Amino acid sequence: MRRAPLLLGFVALLAGVPAAAQRPLDERRAASPDGAIRIHNLAGSVRVIGWDRDTIAVRGTVRESGEPFVLHVAGSNAKLGVWPGSGEALPSELEVRVPRRSRVWVKTESADVSIDGVTGAVDVSSVSGGIEVRGAPGEVFVESMAGAIDVAVDARVLRARTAGADIVVQGRITDAQVLSVSGAVMVENKQVERGRFESVDGSVRYRGGVARASSVEFITHSGDIDVALLRGVSARVTVSSFQGEVESLLQGKLVQSGGKGNRQYAQTLGDGGADVVIRTFKGRVRLGYW
Amino acid sequence: MEADIETLAARAAAGDRPAFDALYERCVGRVYAICLRMSADAGEAERLTQDVFVRVWRKLGSFRAESRFTTWLHRLAVNEVLQSRRSDQRRLRRVEPTDDEVLLRAPGRAEVPGLRLDLERAIAQLPPGARHVLVLFDIEGYSQEEIGRMLGIAVGTVKAQLHRARRLLRARLERPEA
Amino acid sequence: MHHPHEERLQDYVDDLLCGEERAELEGHLAACAACAEEIRRTRELQHALRELPRELAAPAGLRAAINARIDEQPLREAPADAGMAPPEAGRRAIGGGAPERRVPLLDRPLRALRPALAAAALLLVALSTALTLLLVRESGPAVATVPAAGTPRMLLAVERPYQREADQLNAVLTAGREVLAPGTVRILEENLRVIDAALGEAREALREDPGNAAVLALLRATHERRLDLLRQATRWSQGT
Numbered sequence A: 001m002r003r004a005p006l007l008l009g010f011v012a013l014l015a016g017v018p019a020a021a022q023r024p025l026d027e028r029r030a031a032s033p034d035g036a037i038r039i040h041n042l043a044g045s046v047r048v049i050g051w052d053r054d055t056i057a058v059r060g061t062v063r064e065s066g067e068p069f070v071l072h073v074a075g076s077n078a079k080l081g082v083w084p085g086s087g088e089a090l091p092s093e094l095e096v097r098v099p100r101r102s103r104v105w106v107k108t109e110s111a112d113v114s115i116d117g118v119t120g121a122v123d124v125s126s127v128s129g130g131i132e133v134r135g136a137p138g139e140v141f142v143e144s145m146a147g148a149i150d151v152a153v154d155a156r157v158l159r160a161r162t163a164g165a166d167i168v169v170q171g172r173i174t175d176a177q178v179l180s181v182s183g184a185v186m187v188e189n190k191q192v193e194r195g196r197f198e199s200v201d202g203s204v205r206y207r208g209g210v211a212r213a214s215s216v217e218f219i220t221h222s223g224d225i226d227v228a229l230l231r232g233v234s235a236r237v238t239v240s241s242f243q244g245e246v247e248s249l250l251q252g253k254l255v256q257s258g259g260k261g262n263r264q265y266a267q268t269l270g271d272g273g274a275d276v277v278i279r280t281f282k283g284r285v286r287l288g289y290w
Numbered sequence B: 001m002e003a004d005i006e007t008l009a010a011r012a013a014a015g016d017r018p019a020f021d022a023l024y025e026r027c028v029g030r031v032y033a034i035c036l037r038m039s040a041d042a043g044e045a046e047r048l049t050q051d052v053f054v055r056v057w058r059k060l061g062s063f064r065a066e067s068r069f070t071t072w073l074h075r076l077a078v079n080e081v082l083q084s085r086r087s088d089q090r091r092l093r094r095v096e097p098t099d100d101e102v103l104l105r106a107p108g109r110a111e112v113p114g115l116r117l118d119l120e121r122a123i124a125q126l127p128p129g130a131r132h133v134l135v136l137f138d139i140e141g142y143s144q145e146e147i148g149r150m151l152g153i154a155v156g157t158v159k160a161q162l163h164r165a166r167r168l169l170r171a172r173l174e175r176p177e178a
Numbered sequence C: 001m002h003h004p005h006e007e008r009l010q011d012y013v014d015d016l017l018c019g020e021e022r023a024e025l026e027g028h029l030a031a032c033a034a035c036a037e038e039i040r041r042t043r044e045l046q047h048a049l050r051e052l053p054r055e056l057a058a059p060a061g062l063r064a065a066i067n068a069r070i071d072e073q074p075l076r077e078a079p080a081d082a083g084m085a086p087p088e089a090g091r092r093a094i095g096g097g098a099p100e101r102r103v104p105l106l107d108r109p110l111r112a113l114r115p116a117l118a119a120a121a122l123l124l125v126a127l128s129t130a131l132t133l134l135l136v137r138e139s140g141p142a143v144a145t146v147p148a149a150g151t152p153r154m155l156l157a158v159e160r161p162y163q164r165e166a167d168q169l170n171a172v173l174t175a176g177r178e179v180l181a182p183g184t185v186r187i188l189e190e191n192l193r194v195i196d197a198a199l200g201e202a203r204e205a206l207r208e209d210p211g212n213a214a215v216l217a218l219l220r221a222t223h224e225r226r227l228d229l230l231r232q233a234t235r236w237s238q239g240t
Helices: A008-015 B005-013 B017-039 B042-062 B069-092 B100-105 B119-124 B128-139 B144-151 B155-173 C006-013 C019-031 C033-050 C062-072 C152-175 C182-208 C213-238
Strands: A022-030 A036-041 A044-051 A055-063 A069-074 A077-082 A092-099 A103-107 A112-116 A121-126 A131-144 A149-162 A167-180 A185-199 A204-220 A225-229 A235-241 A246-248 A255-257 A263-269 A274-280 A285-289 C121-124 C135-138
Touching (some): A112 A121, A235 A285, A246 A263, A274 C213, B005 B069, B017 B042, B017 B119, B042 B069, B042 C062, B069 B128, B119 B128, B128 B155, B128 C033, B155 C006, C006 C019, C019 C033, C152 C213
Parallel strands (some): A103 A121, A112 A131, A131 A149, A149 A167, A167 A185, A185 A204, A225 A285, A235 A274
Antiparallel strands (some): A022 A055
């Protein structure tokens, strides 16, 4: 499975950027164990790690001539990072340790973001930076127009969207919406209860289970759809396609109704508990077991 | 044995307890969400959800299958929340802060804008009238007329509460970049 | 400039204004960035509300408690007419059957149902690098009633609310274009082209087969993706 590039900015940091232009950071503040933390860094990289101390610790480098680094804690809220000034944003590399139960909000433009070990909630918004999330964050909201998204989590809610970049999702997510325009959506999920996996041009691939009373949709315009379900799953699978090929290796018969341009297919696995809906205009549809 | 909700409801109406259990499993998440968002209190929501399902069991015989079961169920949940609130008010004479400025300045307000993360929390902190209307309109999808009927208020009041809720949520969730 | 009352702006967001009122307000929005921003932010809130999970995890042990209560008092009401109040007269009927309310947003089968109001069709041509917007209006008869399903006007009616919101978002983007990096603009344009191509194919299919509900659902989904994209870019350019 493809993965988003990890923290290219961080690698640059290790490779050694001219020291004169950079100022090292090493700051700490006491913080609430489950507060809200807002991180802002337009360019460079942001790495967030949850730890078991009630402290926010920031290490990294910022550019001397750039905007100042800010770290401010007030009650259960904290904000840190580099806010945009009048010129072009200079890259800063930030490694931020936060109390594990924090709710973390990150905004970047081109900086790559990586979050691991936060259990409160995660909200990341980027334009072209990649986003990587690991751990059991409870709720994950991630969006990047052009940066790849790579999420491997145990979470109740996932909302992920891109315009042109791929989204890779792994783990156990109860309520997922993974949307793209031209990026591919690739999901490996133990069991979803409510899901919408959609791309206009990109392909949508799902490997995993669906809970018995769940409701899951796979939608593309021209992207291929490839759904591989766990054996033993109980689901009613319906497919509608305007003009793409539809093939099923699932047990039982794929029954076709409707004519040219309005082909509908249905197949029932087990007792038909889950509701699995596949809709495409002209993508190729493949159904099978994982 | 899995079957669709309507079939399970029909069987439960006929007294089939396992079917009722299966119906519970399928529907409880949604009912709990309605109760929790409307009441803004986890303990209350738990009690209300129980009441809803007990009532469902008792009333299933009188459910007319011309509307969908889930429509009936969700309406029942909403009514349960509103009824319980009315009797609370009679019993406890709660004092509600009505000054929105006070609410906006109250401690514990998020200073960190992050619309999606704090949304549920922000909804929970709305004053009850505004919260009920927001949940019923913007989340549950009832029309303003129906909400007026359910709450016993005029449509104009529904609009005012809705707009107030949206204004408070936005004020709480949107802050200018500091 | 005279600004509309807040209630009118909110009613606009909720699609509750009649044709004339709506046209008048849209005229104002085209000229007033402040009100347009109000509308945009309210819609952002609405979208965030709609993305909330529909179900929440109920505490364990609830089922046991319920069953215990039922066991204590197993008596049930006789199947008399003691149930919920019937659907009231005067409600908007959506499709077949008579649902008691407009389809709950969180229960909609992810086909955003919008009220169908006919008007002239607007075709959006992809944004150029300088983010100038070309609107090609295909003027058609302004019709106040809902066109019957299966006619080409139905398509215009379906697309119009999406087009309206897209136009408004584009206006905000155009006004704030200096904030967006050229690379971002390029990504936006590329993906809008992908979407427009998809919409074109879906429209073509619907012209040949207007009753094709599956393609109509895809058309709506693609429109939602376009609005999503424009909202994302607008959020970025407006700093929200």
